[in-house]
Amino acid sequence: MFLSRFRVNTARPGARRLMSSPQAMHAAVMSSFPHILPSDSPAPDAPRVLWRLDQRARAEVLLYVVSPDRPDLTHLVEQAGWPAVAGPENPGWQTRPYAPLLDRLATGERWAFRLTANPVHTIRRKEGEPRKLTAHLTPVHQMGWLLDEERQQRCGFRVCEKPADRRLLPEGTTHQKRPHPGDRYELAVRDTRSLSFDKSRTAGGRQGKPVTVVIVTFEGRLEVTDAGLLRRTLTQGIGRARAYGCGLLTLAPLPPSDQHTA
């Protein structure tokens, strides 16, 4: 497995086209691998290509890619990167083998994490109606999606709880008396975006309805509960819309001052 980072040159038209359509970005990321077609779907339980856009500052957008093979992002540099900065030493992106980190993961470790995901559930508005996939729109529900006991177990981690003296509110309920995590967890919803973009035209030349996805960026701290499952989560992603820049979980070391407060 490999982890790559590419800085998008947001001033270029190519970059704007890619950033405005996850469909186009997915195709561009997938064309970084010579022997797979963008339309190929991976085997259900195999590592897959995951990507995510992180906006660091107003004009600093980073593309992270986790992939089974080493990517060649030359075409992205040409369309949407900084070709003048690229040289033989510095191809315009960074790629590192991911295996050392994956192999060293151990149960009980704590990490800072970031995840962009597509939190959805299925609902039925009235009896007898087929269930429909619906996005979670409020931070409480979005957090509830990630904090779901079963999901955390399946993913091999647990979101850390804050020490009691750093909480502003204990857990409680919302005004509609639904359970509410309060600020019990080391978890924040950074950004909620609703993307709407056109899928490519169908064979008949008909333009279908635009695709809409609500994507959310979570940040927080986690504790590894099952290294094997977390390894799988890191390489296969969490939740839906993984072709549209969702599901990629990344880990970063905790600042030294916080490591033993837990």
Next chain:
Amino acid sequence: MSRTSVLALRLAGPLQSWGASSRFTRRTTEPAPTKSGVIGLLAAAAGIERGDDGRLAPLAALRFAVRMDQPGTRIRDFHTAHHGVTGASMPLSERFYLADAVFVAAVEGDHDLLLALRDALRAPVYPPYLGRRSCPPAEPVDLGLYEDTRLEDVLASVPWQASAWYRRQRRTPQALTVLRETAADESAAAADVQRDQPVTFDAAGRRHALRTVVTDSVSTPIPSGGGGPQDAHDPFAALEALENESA
């Protein structure tokens, strides 16, 4: 004589209002929290009822000081209200507030009393507010109990509590104004006098005595972080750390 400790409080909120000389319909605010306001906050947290002057007296005897970490701006509210039941107009009034201010207040006194007050702040009987019921604190009020120390030393050592945006605007170390009561062994000649020493909070008639105020300034340690870029998440850091280890 038992040990002397200091309890520090962080008074930060969108609005605060600390009246010391308000009369009738013009409800002014002092530029910094008043002793009567802060003692009232502590008494409320401890569940001391209005009119219970016997339990209030040891609190009122604490030595008080306040540090202005972020002075805030004064705003005026032209207040119109109607009676909730009868609908009759209430008197028009002007109410003044401090917006976006942050203060560190400290009280010095007997260790056991302050320990009890600290515990009361963590599980208050009546919730704390910043001078007026409509001004809730934005952050936990309790900043810690400092044992065997003096008021002056605590206010000189607690890190600057101002908001990140305010700190970003003023990178250089700031001298912060401290308003404190005179110590027991200090002459009161250089001090101002303010009618702000709570005697009774009885609903039938609140009374305040005079207290001394000395203006000092301290320069405090600036907390690390807060001013830097928000985004610190770097997935490559973990990989680099591993490579350095094995190299």
